[in-house]
Amino acid sequence: MLTDKEIVEIKEHLKHYPRKQAAVIEALKVVQEHRGYVSDESVKDVAEFLEMTPDEVDSVATFYNLIFRKPVGEHVILLCDSISCWIMGYENVRDHLKDKLKIDLGQTTEDKKFTLLTIPCLGACDRAPAMMVDNELYGNLTPEKIDEILDQYK
Numbered sequence: 001m002l003t004d005k006e007i008v009e010i011k012e013h014l015k016h017y018p019r020k021q022a023a024v025i026e027a028l029k030v031v032q033e034h035r036g037y038v039s040d041e042s043v044k045d046v047a048e049f050l051e052m053t054p055d056e057v058d059s060v061a062t063f064y065n066l067i068f069r070k071p072v073g074e075h076v077i078l079l080c081d082s083i084s085c086w087i088m089g090y091e092n093v094r095d096h097l098k099d100k101l102k103i104d105l106g107q108t109t110e111d112k113k114f115t116l117l118t119i120p121c122l123g124a125c126d127r128a129p130a131m132m133v134d135n136e137l138y139g140n141l142t143p144e145k146i147d148e149i150l151d152q153y154k
């Protein structure tokens, strides 16, 4: 069930769209803000509220990288795995993150502090390799720089 607060916030977004179905991403974001991720049950609730099928909502939720369909850690690391970052050392950066956090891509650390995910181009190709931690963008990554960045989130 969507909470009253979620419904109020989703309705606020609906005012900016000609059809309620067009606000599906905003609705999913509202749910994620309140619950940390979008569960199967939430997909059904959003679908019902927007008069869509759960499959339609799920396909949007799955396509959109910033909607999390599984529980995530306190901080989400989105590591760019597109071409410029590949050329500028993506593999080195990825391996360092995996070693340091002791997790694979798509996983969450044991203490639930970090989730490590990949994302297509972050629009920071001039600073490749790049990643985001929550809403903060970091570029020109090196193993040393990653250590410094992650220390800030401890």
Ligand code: FES
Binding pocket: 080, 081, 082, 083, 084, 085, 086, 120, 121, 122, 123, 124, 125, 128, 129, 130
């Ligand atoms: Fe990585 Fe564009 S390819 S930021």
